[in-house]
Amino acid sequence: MNRAPGGDDFILSLKSVTAVILRRFWIILLAVIFTVGLAITLSFLQTPQYEASVRMLVGQDQGITNSPTEAVGLQQLTQTMAVAADSRPVADAVIEEFNLDMSTEDFFDNLTVEQVASTQFIEISYLSPDPQEAQRIADATGEAFSQQISEVSDGSAPITAVLYERAEAPDEPVVPDFFRNGALALVFGLMLGAGMAFLLELLDDRWSSPEEAENMLDVPVFGVIPVFDMASGEDSEKIRATLDEPHPDVRREAGPALLSSASGTSDGSRPGSDGMRLPSSAGEESVIWPVGMALLDGEGRVDEADATLLGMFGRGSEEVIGRDFAGLFSHPDDAKRHRELHESLVKGEWENYSMEKRITGGDGQITWVEVTVSSLRDKVPGRPGAMVMVENISRLKQAEEAANFYGEAKRLSEDRLRTIMGNSPLSVSFFTPDGYSLSEDESWNSLWHDLWYEPGETNGESVLENERVKGVGLDRYFRQSLDSRSETVTPPLRLQSLKNRGEGENGERWLRVFIRPVTDEGGDVREVMMMFEELTDHKPGRDEGSTPGQLEAALRQREETLQKAEEKGRRLEEKLEVVSMEKMEIKRRLMQMQQDIGANRSSSDSL
Amino acid sequence: MVKTKPLEKQKSPGELSDRLVSLSDFSGQAAEAYRTLRTSLLYSAVDDPPRVIVITSPGQKEGKSTTCANLAVSLAQAEKSVILIDCDLRKPVVHGIFNLRNSKGLVNALVGTDRVESLWCSPVGNLKVLTSGPVPPNPTELLGSERFSALLADLRETFDYVLIDAPPVQLVSDPAIVASQADGVILVLDAQSTRKLSAKRSMRSLEAVGAKVLGTVMNNVKPARDGTYGGYSYSYDDSDGATR
Numbered sequence: 001m002n003r004a005p006g007g008d009d010f011i012l013s014l015k016s017v018t019a020v021i022l023r024r025f026w027i028i029l030l031a032v033i034f035t036v037g038l039a040i041t042l043s044f045l046q047t048p049q050y051e052a053s054v055r056m057l058v059g060q061d062q063g064i065t066n067s068p069t070e071a072v073g074l075q076q077l078t079q080t081m082a083v084a085a086d087s088r089p090v091a092d093a094v095i096e097e098f099n100l101d102m103s104t105e106d107f108f109d110n111l112t113v114e115q116v117a118s119t120q121f122i123e124i125s126y127l128s129p130d131p132q133e134a135q136r137i138a139d140a141t142g143e144a145f146s147q148q149i150s151e152v153s154d155g156s157a158p159i160t161a162v163l164y165e166r167a168e169a170p171d172e173p174v175v176p177d178f179f180r181n182g183a184l185a186l187v188f189g190l191m192l193g194a195g196m197a198f199l200l201e202l203l204d205d206r207w208s209s210p211e212e213a214e215n216m217l218d219v220p221v222f223g224v225i226p227v228f229d230m231a232s233g234e235d236s237e238k239i240r241a242t243l244d245e246p247h248p249d250v251r252r253e254a255g256p257a258l259l260s261s262a263s264g265t266s267d268g269s270r271p272g273s274d275g276m277r278l279p280s281s282a283g284e285e286s287v288i289w290p291v292g293m294a295l296l297d298g299e300g301r302v303d304e305a306d307a308t309l310l311g312m313f314g315r316g317s318e319e320v321i322g323r324d325f326a327g328l329f330s331h332p333d334d335a336k337r338h339r340e341l342h343e344s345l346v347k348g349e350w351e352n353y354s355m356e357k358r359i360t361g362g363d364g365q366i367t368w369v370e371v372t373v374s375s376l377r378d379k380v381p382g383r384p385g386a387m388v389m390v391e392n393i394s395r396l397k398q399a400e401e402a403a404n405f406y407g408e409a410k411r412l413s414e415d416r417l418r419t420i421m422g423n424s425p426l427s428v429s430f431f432t433p434d435g436y437s438l439s440e441d442e443s444w445n446s447l448w449h450d451l452w453y454e455p456g457e458t459n460g461e462s463v464l465e466n467e468r469v470k471g472v473g474l475d476r477y478f479r480q481s482l483d484s485r486s487e488t489v490t491p492p493l494r495l496q497s498l499k500n501r502g503e504g505e506n507g508e509r510w511l512r513v514f515i516r517p518v519t520d521e522g523g524d525v526r527e528v529m530m531m532f533e534e535l536t537d538h539k540p541g542r543d544e545g546s547t548p549g550q551l552e553a554a555l556r557q558r559e560e561t562l563q564k565a566e567e568k569g570r571r572l573e574e575k576l577e578v579v580s581m582e583k584m585e586i587k588r589r590l591m592q593m594q595q596d597i598g599a600n601r602s603s604s605d606s607l
Numbered sequence: 608m609v610k611t612k613p614l615e616k617q618k619s620p621g622e623l624s625d626r627l628v629s630l631s632d633f634s635g636q637a638a639e640a641y642r643t644l645r646t647s648l649l650y651s652a653v654d655d656p657p658r659v660i661v662i663t664s665p666g667q668k669e670g671k672s673t674t675c676a677n678l679a680v681s682l683a684q685a686e687k688s689v690i691l692i693d694c695d696l697r698k699p700v701v702h703g704i705f706n707l708r709n710s711k712g713l714v715n716a717l718v719g720t721d722r723v724e725s726l727w728c729s730p731v732g733n734l735k736v737l738t739s740g741p742v743p744p745n746p747t748e749l750l751g752s753e754r755f756s757a758l759l760a761d762l763r764e765t766f767d768y769v770l771i772d773a774p775p776v777q778l779v780s781d782p783a784i785v786a787s788q789a790d791g792v793i794l795v796l797d798a799q800s801t802r803k804l805s806a807k808r809s810m811r812s813l814e815a816v817g818a819k820v821l822g823t824v825m826n827n828v829k830p831a832r833d834g835t836y837g838g839y840s841y842s843y844d845d846s847d848g849a850t851r
């Protein structure tokens with residue numbers, strides 16, 4: 001349907017009418033089916049009614065006259081008689097005769113009297129649910145009528161009404177009449193459907209043509225993009241090949257390999273040697289990661305630090321290794337706080353903490369960093385220390401300041417620090433690049449399982465497919481991280497807790513996820529590490545409860561959480577061990593194979 | 608050790624970059640449509656050609672970023688120097704389309720000391736892409752800042768075209784703020800899902816801030832049933848946005 005330019009009038013052409021009807025054909029069809037169906041159903045519900053009729057011959061003196069003029073007069077007389085047959089005295093006579101339990105009005109409702117056109121006959125029909133009764137009453141009415149006429153008409157030429165044809169008991173009911181009802185419903189349905197089709201067309205809010213958009217918005221339509229399939233197979237290879245082609249100022253590259261699965265080996269007696277290694281950076285000049293990492297020994301001194309962290313400090317490794325981490329280049333206000341936190345960690349009061357602090361870089365610049373420290377105690381054999389992740393958050397701080405968000409942020413971070421003192425579950429899991437978990441079932445049952453799955457639901461589902469994961473957009477970050485081969489830190493994700501498990505306010509939980517793809521030497525993603533940080537308890541405004549009972553309950557709950565975390569840590573450690581053994585085995589076989597190849601080559605050379 | 612990974616369930620996730628049909632299927636209908644769009648834009652105003660162009664749409668998922676990226680590639684293929692800025696600081700996707708990392712970007716140029724030259728990438732010749740960078744808490748303030756205006760002015764001197772991928776007009780006020788500083792706005796309409804009323808409202812809110820709406824792009828148009836490319840007829844079977 002087209003709109004006339006500059007006006008709202010419809011130009012109705014035969015073509016557009018046909019188009020509308022064809023397009024909404026199913027609406028018309030539905031309307032027809034509905035009305036006809038309704039009519040048929042209602043017909044079935046009706047009580048069957050039978051009709052019996054008698055014919056009366058009206059005459060004067062003798063029966064049928066042979067005089068044409070008289071015949072015309074008699075026909076007119078017949079009309080009068082027809083009215084007389086439909087009259088109260090006749091009705092009363094019949095009702096009295098049969099002792100019928102009905103009023104005169106009801107009787108009239110069932111009685112039809114009409115003159116057979118242009119004849120001296122009157123047809124009297126009676127409608128009744130019972131065919132026998134219909135016949136009897138029709139006959140009785142005829143007789144009563146005949147008698148009534150002979151009573152009122154006397155004299156030389158009395159008018160007579162003779163019962164000419166007696167009624168027969170009808171076989172077929174006249175009601176319901178399926179055919180008539182169906183036909184009526186069909187016509188009605190067609191009309192209704194067509195009406196609805198045009199109404200819908202009128203109300204249709206979608207664009208029928210680019211011209212329509214031009215007329216409505218008064219700006220040209222620059223382009224009409226047809227529906228297209230996303231590239232796949234060869235085409236998407238082509239895109240990626242084009243995108244990966246080196247261009248003069250491509251600046252960002254894939255991140256270096258992270259040997260995260262390496263863990264304690266059987267001989268784990270020498271701390272820091274084979275116990276646990278930091279991600280190996282592929283050369284000093286490689287990409288700067290947003291997160292620096294370090295390993296601390298049992299006394300909180302730096303054992304190892306990666307290039308990123310050194311870059312953040314702006315110092316060489318000789319100035320960092322072996323120094324006390326908490327005080328390392330810290331702003332004096334923060335160092336004390338950090339030391340207190342770390343001491344509690346060493347004492348085993350909690351397993352990890354996270355704080356925002358200021359550090360002074362080599363060039364004297366103050367940088368804001370977020371430090372997350374997880375204890376390795378009891379997790380990696382021979383490593384009593386802790387793992388540190390340092391994220392540069394200066395830009396965020398600056399942005400906050402720029403927007404006068406500073407005060408708010410400070411309050412938030414202080415609140416957060418307070419709550420972190422209590423509880424900060426942090427859990428690490430590994431995934432295949434397809435998003436399937438590499439963890440064992442039991443270890444799942446802790447945080448991850450609580451968060452995403454219904455009780456009893458399996459976890460054999462990819463994070464890319466799970467609806468709840470998608471709901472918070474985690475799959476997007478996962479994919480993004482995978483695509484860019486780089487680490488991604490999600491903003492706090494809010495998710496609705498499963499029923500009966502609401503922990504935070506309104507049953508909401510907050511979670512932050514660090515995603516880091518682990519690449520092998522060839523640059524392919526081997527597995528993906530995800531670290532989940534539970535933020536629910538860090539959200540400000542959570543009331544611990546004031547009465548001793550509530551407090552006790554809160555404390556007990558906290559104790560439970562901590563126990564759970566400890567349990568989880570143990571499982572993780574077991575898993576790490578298995579993975580590292582597997583890795584060693586693979587390495588050994590690889591070397592074996594290389595040696596074999598070398599041996600083969602040398603033997604073939606010698607031939 | 609029980610592995611919980613069912614092998615048969617593996618599916619390759621849809622890549623954002625698969626939307627760059629201008630690169631993959633150069634002679635295809637969609638790529639041709641983007642070239643038509645480019646031509647319309649190039650010749651829309653001869654005397655004072657628009658060079659800083661905001662691309663937005665009334666609602667979400669109507670094809671802003673896809674259109675923006677493909678248009679940028681088309682312009683670059685026509686030997687124009689183009690920069691594409693992801694100003695959607697709330698849900699940035701441009702980096703995904705071009706397979707880039709988004710650790711630094713526009714936000715760093717606005718609040719930090721990074722020079723913008725060090726922040727953009729060049730995934731395709733002639734085309735520079737400035738990703739959004741970390742998601743800030745105050746996108747509207749950042750985009751309304753003087754630094755942003757200054758940045759746009761600088762880029763205008765450097766490039767033939769500055770394309771800006773903005774958030775949806777109906778949801779946030781960012782696009783109106785950005786549009787007021789640009790030469791023109793292109794409104795992307797999804798033929799299947801954009802309502803006429805929201806298109807009208809978007810026009811009104813853009814015009815209210817003095818932005819000049821150059822034209823619209825009708826996205827996601829289903830070809831007529833008889834296969835001709837003239838009439839557009841739509842049926843009720845809304846496929847939920849095969850393109851975005």
